[in-house]
Amino acid sequence: MLHKLNNIRSLRALSREFSIDVLEEMLEKLRIVTEEKRTQQQQAAQQQAEYQEKVNTWLELMRADGISPDELVADIQPPKAGGKKRQPRPAKYRYTDHTGAEYNFDGLKDVILGYDRDFKQDVRIGSFFFQNEWKNKQWSFLLGGRLDKHNLIDHLIFSPRANLRFNPTENVNLRITYAGGFRAPQAFDEDLHVGVVGGERLVTVLANDLKEERSNSFSVSADMYHKFGNVQTNLLIEGFYTDLNDVFALRQLDQPDAQGNTVQERYNAYGARVFGLNLEGKAMFTRWFTLQAGLTLQQSHYDEAIAWNDEVPEQKYKKMMRTPDAYGYFTASFTPVKNFTASITGNYTGSMLVGHSAGSGVEKPEAVNTPEFMEVNMKLAYDFKIYKYLTLQVNGGIQNITNSYQKDFDKGWNRDSSYIYGPSMPRSYYVGVKLSY
Numbered sequence: 001m002l003h004k005l006n007n008i009r010s011l012r013a014l015s016r017e018f019s020i021d022v023l024e025e026m027l028e029k030l031r032i033v034t035e036e037k038r039t040q041q042q043q044a045a046q047q048q049a050e051y052q053e054k055v056n057t058w059l060e061l062m063r064a065d066g067i068s069p070d071e072l073v074a075d076i077q078p079p080k081a082g083g084k085k086r087q088p089r090p091a092k093y094r095y096t097d098h099t100g101a102e103y104n105f106d107g108l109k110d111v112i113l114g115y116d117r118d119f120k121q122d123v124r125i126g127s128f129f130f131q132n133e134w135k136n137k138q139w140s141f142l143l144g145g146r147l148d149k150h151n152l153i154d155h156l157i158f159s160p161r162a163n164l165r166f167n168p169t170e171n172v173n174l175r176i177t178y179a180g181g182f183r184a185p186q187a188f189d190e191d192l193h194v195g196v197v198g199g200e201r202l203v204t205v206l207a208n209d210l211k212e213e214r215s216n217s218f219s220v221s222a223d224m225y226h227k228f229g230n231v232q233t234n235l236l237i238e239g240f241y242t243d244l245n246d247v248f249a250l251r252q253l254d255q256p257d258a259q260g261n262t263v264q265e266r267y268n269a270y271g272a273r274v275f276g277l278n279l280e281g282k283a284m285f286t287r288w289f290t291l292q293a294g295l296t297l298q299q300s301h302y303d304e305a306i307a308w309n310d311e312v313p314e315q316k317y318k319k320m321m322r323t324p325d326a327y328g329y330f331t332a333s334f335t336p337v338k339n340f341t342a343s344i345t346g347n348y349t350g351s352m353l354v355g356h357s358a359g360s361g362v363e364k365p366e367a368v369n370t371p372e373f374m375e376v377n378m379k380l381a382y383d384f385k386i387y388k389y390l391t392l393q394v395n396g397g398i399q400n401i402t403n404s405y406q407k408d409f410d411k412g413w414n415r416d417s418s419y420i421y422g423p424s425m426p427r428s429y430y431v432g433v434k435l436s437y
Contacts, residue, residue: 098144099130108187121187124151131161140165150184153212157182173223181217183248185210202418203257204250207267217242234282240298241275247302252309252357252365271303272320288335295328295348308355309365317367319353322421326350339383349373349422356419361410373404375423389437396431403427 106123131144142163149156159180166174185206221238249269257263276298284290300323305316327349334342349372356368379397386392405426410416 098132099128101126101128103127119187122151123184123186125149125184135165138167148182150212152184152186157212171225175219175221175223177217177219177221179217181215183213183215185212201261202252202264203261204264204266205257207265209268210248210266211246211268213248213268214245215242230286232284236278236280238278238280239276240278242273244272244274247272249302249306251307252311254310269302269306272301273303274298274300274320274323290333291330292332293328293330295326297326298323299325308367309357311358312365315365315367317353321353321355321367324350324352339385341379341381341383343379344376345379346374346376347423349375352421354419354421357416359410359414359416360412361408361416361419370406370421373422374402375404376401391436393434393436394432395434397429399425399428399430401427 104123104125104127108119108121108123110119126149127146129144129146131142133140133142135141140163142161144162145158145160147156147158159182161179162177164176168174187204187206217240219238219240221236224235224237226233226235246268247270248266250264250266253263253265255263276296278294278296280292280294282290282292300320301318302320303318305318307313307316308321309315327347329348330346332344336342351369351372354368354370355365356362357365377397377399378401379395381393381395384392384394400423403426404423406420406422410419
């Protein structure tokens with residue numbers, strides 16, 4: 001699980017499951033663990049320096065008395081018995097094997113009395129996974145797979161994975177990866193939301209013949225480290241390609257459901273492709289100043305153009321909705337004194353295609369190309385050590401300093417409540433107190 005922390009795309013996927021408050025708490029705990037690790041390394045380095053200083057002192061005294069260190073070693077060596085014993089040669093390769101099984105159950109019941117909606121879903125997944133790895137200092141080859149049986153799917157699903165790593169030098173890591181995956185034909189969190197479009201309630205349903213979405217992902221990456229004077233740097237360049245089959249898509253239907261709600265249906269569209277380039281860099285200028293930034297350039301297209309709304313069947317697009325071609329981030333962290341942290345972060349979101357249903361904003365449905373957004377945030381925090389691992393943090397900051405925010409919200413009773421994009425908050429100020437253990 002921890003290896004996913006070093007992959008920005010995996011982190012972005014995981015972050016969708018948590019609120020910003022939970023992510024902030026995770027970040028704080030990671031900072032505490034990192035600080036503890038740094039303190040341990042500093043203490044170990046200090047102990048080693050003190051030990052070496054004592055050794056050097058005794059060596060100087062011995063040389064002053066005309067005693068050679070080699071003479072002492074010769075005196076304490078045991079007599080040899082027989083011939084010279086050969087030291088065991090280190091293994092050229094190391095082989096590891098991991099297997100396991102797991103079972104997941106998720107029960108969901110959602111009742112909205114005002115909308116006469118009663119939804120129940122039980123998801124049971126039994127899984128078996130295996131993984132073999134052969135590696136030495138320069139090479140590693142990993143081969144594995146996972147078998148899943150989902151109660152909403154009538155067959156067993158196999159998801160293979162393979163990874164090849166080559167280190168031409170200690171500071172260069174080259175990697176080729178393949179992984180298969182799937183998404184089950186089940187209701188997700190966003191499906192439970194009841195929206196409002198043109199004054200009518202909008203609910204999401206699953207198509208009767210909905211199948212699982214399958215994916216095959218390939219990536220090639222180069223992870224490089226270099227030190228320029230006292231500045232430690234890291235650069236990651238990664239190219240990725242994902243082929244999707246029976247990809248999930250949404251379309252608004254003409255006919256309402258039995259309760260009179262407007263219906264949008266999740267169905268299997270054609271295949272799709274997502275490919276692009278990911279760049280990430282990090283520089284540690286001093287112990288108290290670190291800068292990290294990343295940029296992703298990608299294309300996300302269906303194999304064939306699809307209509308996003310049945311009211312306007314002529315509006316067909318190959319481009320996936322709500323998937324920008326470019327997005328990025330940066331983080332600058334300052335720790336000039338112990339327990340005090342200042343950070344400036346930024347998130348860039350490029351233009352994307354968003355559906356705008358008919359209502360108070362537009363007379364008929366249309367797909368809108370959104371503007372770009374650059375959100376910049378600042379946070380100041382100070383930690384007070386209360387007792388051992390108990391820490392009280394006082395913090396404050398500004399969210400979205402640039403006030404990069406959507407300007408064309410729908411208003412009124414017939415608005416499109418799902419027509420929301422970009423940063424979640426305008427410019428705002430906050431202060432907080434947090435107790436962590």
